[in-house]
Amino acid sequence: AQSVTQLDSQVPVFEEAPVELRCNYSSSVSVYLFWYVQYPNQGLQLLLKYLSGSTLVKGINGFEAEFNKSQTSFHLRKPSVHISDTAEYFCAILDTGGFKTIFGAGTRLFVKA
Template sequence: AQSVTQLDSQVPVFEEAPVELRCNYSSSVSVYLFWYVQYPNQGLQLLLKYLSGSTLVKGINGFEAEFNKSQTSFHLRKPSVHISDTAEYFCAVIPKGGANNLFFGTGTRLTVIP
């Protein structure tokens, strides 16, 4: 069984400040890891994914995430946020060798304050 925990439901941060959104997962098998962003009244857009190789993954819009196998974490970071980054962010996993469906966390609402 898989589960994804996003520890912070809401994260307020001032414009141009750095931000980290936390994600931990639990799985009996190896997983692929994903971060999605959801803007108001829109569907989900892929920010980045970790499939294998380098544990530091760079995505769109200046975001990056680091896979830590020992801590089963995949935290999302951005060194300087913009107003346009205000959105809901979801961490998700796909178990390797499974049915290729995503298991999502409950989401973190990032609010960038001017």
């Protein structure tokens, strides 16, 4: 069975501070890894993805994530957050031969002035 665990349900942070949102996954097969973001009253949109190659991937809005195979983690980072980054962030996996994307429970990021 596959699963995704997001270690923090809520992360409050001050504007311009760095942030890390943690994600661990479990899978017996190879997977692709994704981070999606959901702004208030909207659907989800893709932030970044890891398919292969360099373990550090860059996404939109200054976010990046690092894939660590030995720790089965895919943590999301941003060096300096803005108020507009306030949203819910979802880590997800998709096995390389499948259709079903498995999502974590989400992490609510609150950026305070």
